[in-house]
Amino acid sequence: MLGPQSMPTRMAKVTLLRKSPVSAYLKLNKWIWRRLPPSLTTLPPFRSYGNLLQRLVRISTARRQYFGTFFLRNRPQLELIRRLSNQRGLGFTLKIAFLGCSNGAEVYSILRTIRSRRPDLKVIAHAVDISKEILEVAQNGVYSLKAPQLVGEPIFARMNGDELQDMFDVDRARDEVRIKTWLKEGIIWHLEDAASPELLNVVGPQDMVVANNFLCHMTPPTAERCLRNIAHLVTPTGYLFVSGIDLDVRTKVALDLGWRPIQDLMEDIHDGDPSVRGDWPWRYWGLEPFNKRRRDWKLRYASAFQLDVQCEGQISSPQTGSLALERDSKPKKTYPLKISLFGNFGQGNLGNDCTLQAILYNLRQRRPDVELNCICTGPEAIATIHNIAAVPIHDIFVTPGLLSSNPLARFLRKVFIGIPHELYRWLKAFNTLKGTDMFIVPGTQFLSDNLT
Ligand SMILES: C[S@@+](CC[C@H](N)C(=O)[O-])C[C@H]1O[C@@H](n2cnc3c(N)ncnc32)[C@H](O)[C@@H]1O
Incomplete structure (x- = not known):
């Protein structure tokens, strides 16, 4: 399906008079599609056609990284993280890592969700990004209200006034906001590549690992290697949240490594990021319409997983990287019990x-x-x-x-x-x-x- 010799791949490479017919074809389709009512475009034949268009978009668009993000980006995902952190006992030390953290909007949003509901938990966060300049913005926690630094998105668009007051000290004179201390403390920032073999040594084992919206900008083989590397961070009873990734890649790795998909709020999370969902099939974010007719839908559309509860104690410190790697060689069957x-x-x-x-x-x-x-x-x-x-x-x-x-x-x-x-x-x-x-x-x- 992802092979370089597939028919759509060959079509996407063809040029006529230095122009790509595929690109013209996509433009025409987009023009028509945008004029059709959603009641029509959500019908199965249109969805199948949309999937074909999405494949063309995927192979004809160069993969590149973005800093794009939002505060309180995916509400159902925040709710699931709240529910799962709620399972921890009184005073528990919760370790959570964010990979591809961009300007910190996701980090602060999730920390607010956990800390406001469970002030007794001691939350220690590790936030990782490969870009020095965006990591500095994240670490400063100061954002312009008019034109957020480096990020092309309206990062506050999904917040209401109360939430803004709750998370920031607002400086109207300068038109900027500053993250409040209760959210800023307990975060360790790392300039690091999520695909690096050193990641586990740098960050250590985590109860929750969040890796959203950057793996889809990698080629499938690179994304797969990176995802397997990220999985080593998750403790045996921990959770991995991973969205914005090629669905075939995520499903393959989840199957190979026997991950257990979390069904709670699955469909809401899948559709919980309006910009990403609304861009289908014209932009590639590793998403497709939720389709319960697929036999593998419970695994394919899950974005939260519990990785391995049977091997408790296997990773106990950052130094046990080699032990953790052994888990790859033991595929397990995944099924809801x-x-x-x-x-x-x-x-x-x-x-x-x-x-x-x-x-x-x-x-x-x-x-x-x-x-x-x-x-x-x-x-x-x-x-x-x-x-x-x-x-x-x-x-x-x-x-x-x-x-x-x-x-x-x-x-x-x-x-x-x-x-x-x-x-x-x-x-x-x-x-x-x-x-x-x-x-x-x-x-x-x-x-x-x-x-x-
Ligand atoms: C689109 S933003 C996503 C931000 C946030 N995770 C979210 O979902 O809102 C992608 C971020 O991932 C970072 N990134 C890309 N490749 C990375 C890698 N290999 N390791 C760590 N960070 C990476 C980019 O620098 C960028 O800041």
Whole structure:
């Protein structure tokens, strides 16, 4: 698909009278496309055609790096980072690295998200960029309101007045804003190449690694090498956020290395950066319309991953670079795990309900992609409190007491209610447990006979 000899690649290279017919063809298509209603351009045949145009754009446009960025760029991604940082215990030291940090807008936006919601966490950030001049802007944290230095984008366009006041000290006389101290502290800035083999030694292992919107400007082989290098930074229970990258490259590396895609807010994050999303198919940012008809959509469109929870402790210090590299040679299967819990939950028994809560907390922390359901005695309460699917252990259709005095009524109840109901319960049980990878019965007195 990415091969240099493919048909679109050859077409893109053709020139007539020093002009590229492909470029003229794209211009004409763009002119027509922009005049069509979105209800039409989102239809599957138009999407397929858009994908072809996007391939032409990708191969006919020279790859070059940009500094473009925004404060509060992708709100759903910020929300996911908030949720995941919320899993950490009180006073936890959270290490987070930003690669391709540009002028720091992304760094300060994410730090604001975490620090404002979890002031107890000690957040230590490492911010990396390959450009000295943009890194200086980031480190200074002072931005012109009229013409932000080096960046061609309206970097404040996605903030409201309150957010601006929250993050900056505003100097109206100079028409500039200065990042507040509570956001500026605890950041170590590095002039470094994200593809450098020294990266792990420089930055060290991280609980969260953010690598957005710079890998798409590399050729696919370079982006792949760089992404594999970046992955070495992530601790075994850590998370990688990577968007703005060739989707084929990300999917390939995720599959090879057995990454677990985080499904939470996946579609919102995919569509959460309006400028990037709106540019399709005319500019190449490594994005395509979210397409649930693809068999691999749960992996292809995920931009947050948990890399490896099984090899806990494998990377413990920046010096263990060689150990970390060994992970590449052990591909693992990635699939969303389905776990069913069975027990006497949701009835107000403190011990049982605490057991369930502890299990759910740990499962969600280690496998955020897990699909959970609970077969229990108090399904309504469990579904409400824990936000999981819950079904009753025992459905009662007709109270036997009402009919038990009459033998004929008892017989008819058995034939017309009891037997079909039993079959229905079996079917329901099979349906609930279908595809279950693990079935957990954590005691709760079910192995005694006082409840049955
Ligand atoms: C388009 S900006 C993205 C900024 C920010 N990550 C965001 O998503 O808003 C890309 C940044 O990545 C930096 N960059 C490009 N290649 C890099 C590399 N190999 N290592 C580190 N930074 C790189 C560029 O200098 C630029 O500042």
